[in-house]
Amino acid sequence: xxxxxxxxxxxxxIGVGIMAILFFTFHTVPFLKGVFYxxxxxxxxxxxxxxxxxxYGVVFSNKxxxxxxxxxxxxxxxxxxxxxIVSLFLACGLSANVRFKSFLRGVYFLPYMLGMLIVGFVxxxxxxxxxxxxxxxxxxxxxxxxxxxxxxxxxxIVFVTIWAGCAFDTLIYMAGLQAIxxxxxxxxxxxxxxxWKRFIRVTFPLLAPSFTINxxxxxxxxxxxxxxxxxxxxxxxxxxxxxIAVMIYKQGLGHGQFAVQTANAVVLFxxxxxxxxxxxxxxxxxxxxxx
Amino acid sequence: MKSRKKYNxxxxxILLAGAAVFIFLPLYMTLVVAVKDTSQMQHILSFPKSIxxxxxxxxxxxxxxPRKFFNTAFITIVNVIATLLTNSFAxxxxxxxxxxxxxxxxxxxxxxxxxxxxxxxxxxxxxxxxNTFHLDNIVGITFLYVIFGMPMNTFIYCGAIRQIPEALDExxxxxxxxxxxxxxxxxxxxxxxxxxTVAILSVxxxxxxxxxxxxxxxxxxxxxxxxxxxVFQGQFSTNYNLAFASYxxxxxxxxxxxxxxxxxxxxxxxxxxxK
Numbered sequence: 001x002x003x004x005x006x007x008x009x010x011x012x013x014i015g016v017g018i019m020a021i022l023f024f025t026f027h028t029v030p031f032l033k034g035v036f037y038x039x040x041x042x043x044x045x046x047x048x049x050x051x052x053x054x055x056y057g058v059v060f061s062n063k064x065x066x067x068x069x070x071x072x073x074x075x076x077x078x079x080x081x082x083x084x085i086v087s088l089f090l091a092c093g094l095s096a097n098v099r100f101k102s103f104l105r106g107v108y109f110l111p112y113m114l115g116m117l118i119v120g121f122v123x124x125x126x127x128x129x130x131x132x133x134x135x136x137x138x139x140x141x142x143x144x145x146x147x148x149x150x151x152x153x154x155x156x157i158v159f160v161t162i163w164a165g166c167a168f169d170t171l172i173y174m175a176g177l178q179a180i181x182x183x184x185x186x187x188x189x190x191x192x193x194x195x196w197k198r199f200i201r202v203t204f205p206l207l208a209p210s211f212t213i214n215x216x217x218x219x220x221x222x223x224x225x226x227x228x229x230x231x232x233x234x235x236x237x238x239x240x241x242x243x244i245a246v247m248i249y250k251q252g253l254g255h256g257q258f259a260v261q262t263a264n265a266v267v268l269f270x271x272x273x274x275x276x277x278x279x280x281x282x283x284x285x286x287x288x289x290x291x
Numbered sequence: 292m293k294s295r296k297k298y299n300x301x302x303x304x305i306l307l308a309g310a311a312v313f314i315f316l317p318l319y320m321t322l323v324v325a326v327k328d329t330s331q332m333q334h335i336l337s338f339p340k341s342i343x344x345x346x347x348x349x350x351x352x353x354x355x356x357p358r359k360f361f362n363t364a365f366i367t368i369v370n371v372i373a374t375l376l377t378n379s380f381a382x383x384x385x386x387x388x389x390x391x392x393x394x395x396x397x398x399x400x401x402x403x404x405x406x407x408x409x410x411x412x413x414x415x416x417x418x419x420x421x422n423t424f425h426l427d428n429i430v431g432i433t434f435l436y437v438i439f440g441m442p443m444n445t446f447i448y449c450g451a452i453r454q455i456p457e458a459l460d461e462x463x464x465x466x467x468x469x470x471x472x473x474x475x476x477x478x479x480x481x482x483x484x485x486x487x488t489v490a491i492l493s494v495x496x497x498x499x500x501x502x503x504x505x506x507x508x509x510x511x512x513x514x515x516x517x518x519x520x521x522v523f524q525g526q527f528s529t530n531y532n533l534a535f536a537s538y539x540x541x542x543x544x545x546x547x548x549x550x551x552x553x554x555x556x557x558x559x560x561x562x563x564x565x566k
Contacts, residue, residue, distance in 0.1 A: 011471060015383075016385055026420070033406055044418075053405050058511070096302050098303040106557075115501065117501045121520065125531060129531070213565065272407065
């Protein structure tokens with residue numbers, strides 16, 4: 001038998017090896033190349049020279065890039081908090097003894113199925129045409145203007161993100177709620193923990209694993225916010241809603257900032273890793289404490 | 292305590308109202324705008340006086356819907372089949388040999404750590420590399436989807452394979468089955484629920500993805516449904532009826548699938564996240 005010569009049958013090596021080589025070539029190599037380009041002045045074509053840390057200097061001093069970081073952090077923070085609050089309420093509601101339960105669950109999960117781009121276009125129209133029409137009907141100047149063209153465009157993007165993002169988070173919280181033993185509630189009721197008090201003291205701590213998943217995935221995906229901005233504002237008005245991901249695409253591929261934006265991407269990578277690892281550490285410690 | 296049979300009426304009403312305003316109203320608006328003509332746009336939400344199905348015909352022809360549908364379906368279907376066949380065996384090989392050999396253990400952590408690399412980080416170099424390898428078409432992008440799915444799918448599959456007792460493999464091995472036979476006839480059938488999860492997540496990802504097609508598929512004939520909505524956005528300009536007819540055409544296939552497979556999809560998404 002072959003297995004005697006090999007500690008592990010070669011078929012396994014071939015099966016994984018092919019995938020590993022392809023993954024290395026098309027995922028890791030671009031990643032390493034990106035790191036490499038970030039120390040050059042390459043434009044994506046033609047000659048290049050090493051420029052040391054100059055691109056990183058630009059990332060940390062360019063006003064547009066810094067404001068993109070500020071926008072992205074603010075967006076990720078606000079969206080993560082709001083999406084999780086709304087999702088918690090929805091999950092509790094949808095886990096209560098309500099009529100049409102499976103129908104309602106299906107309806108609230110629907111946004112997950114729809115591509116973010118088209119959702120963005122539809123809400124573009126709602127903010128740009130439907131709400132102003134209603135605003136004119138009630139003679140409100142504030143409602144009559146398109147929020148996407150104003151300095152409040154940020155909140156419109158957050159709204160659409162909540163609309164689309166709650167589906168997934170709610171589903172995870174519902175699964176967490178289902179895993180909670182009903183006897184715990186009965187014991188809590190004997191101790192006088194009901195309603196709001198029960199939620200804070202009993203339900204929420206027991207949802208710790210779901211909370212960890214949602215927090216980590218939310219922050220990571222909202223730091224990468226892209227589709228809804230491309231659909232709704234394209235980064236405007238001005239550059240006020242330009243996220244880091246949008247900036248990498250727009251400036252990196254169209255505006256001759258290829259090398260600077262690869263440096264920006266490396267910084268973004270470090271930011272995402274640091275935040276994710278930090279979150280996992282803190283949240284898992286919390287899980288241990290409450291579990 | 293409340294009896295179990297009693298429904299919570301206030302919460303029911305709130306949830307129904309929320310669903311009506313936040314989910315059904317935008318969908319209703321999408322459909323209504325899609326069947327109106329410009330003269331009926333004074334009151335956006337009013338019920339249409341006359342139905343203009345020619346909006347759909349125009350959107351269909353303008354965006355070359357059949358071509359875009361074929362491209363998207365090709366990417367989605369080929370990707371899901373290739374992903375299930377290659378990623379599942381790779382994960383099986385990794386999972387079963389992790390303790391026997393450093394090689395597999397290192398690869399496990401290699402794939403998992405790649406989960407931390409957001410797509411936009413490799414986007415710019417990938418565009419350059421994709422041009423060199425001529426991956427700027429539906430076949431190339433499908434190939435990339437299969438490879439880029441590896442970290443997530445390794446994670447999901449390994450979690451499931453760990454639960455399957457190795458005695459099952461050993462029994463089959465003693466009967467003279469090769470590793471591929473063991474995998475295909477013994478393990479793969481047991482993995483069915485996990486395979487469903489991976490399939491659902493892959494389909495959702497590729498069908499709705501906008502970023503990869505945007506940077507890779509510049510040729511009109513190669514574009515996907517999502518991307519074509521972005522590309523035609525300028526040409527729709529203020530003809531919202533045409534635009535919404537087009538969006539509706541893109542949303543219908545996924546809504547039909549959801550209608551029939553809602554439970555399976557929701558279960559699959561939970562299983563993929565909780566692992």
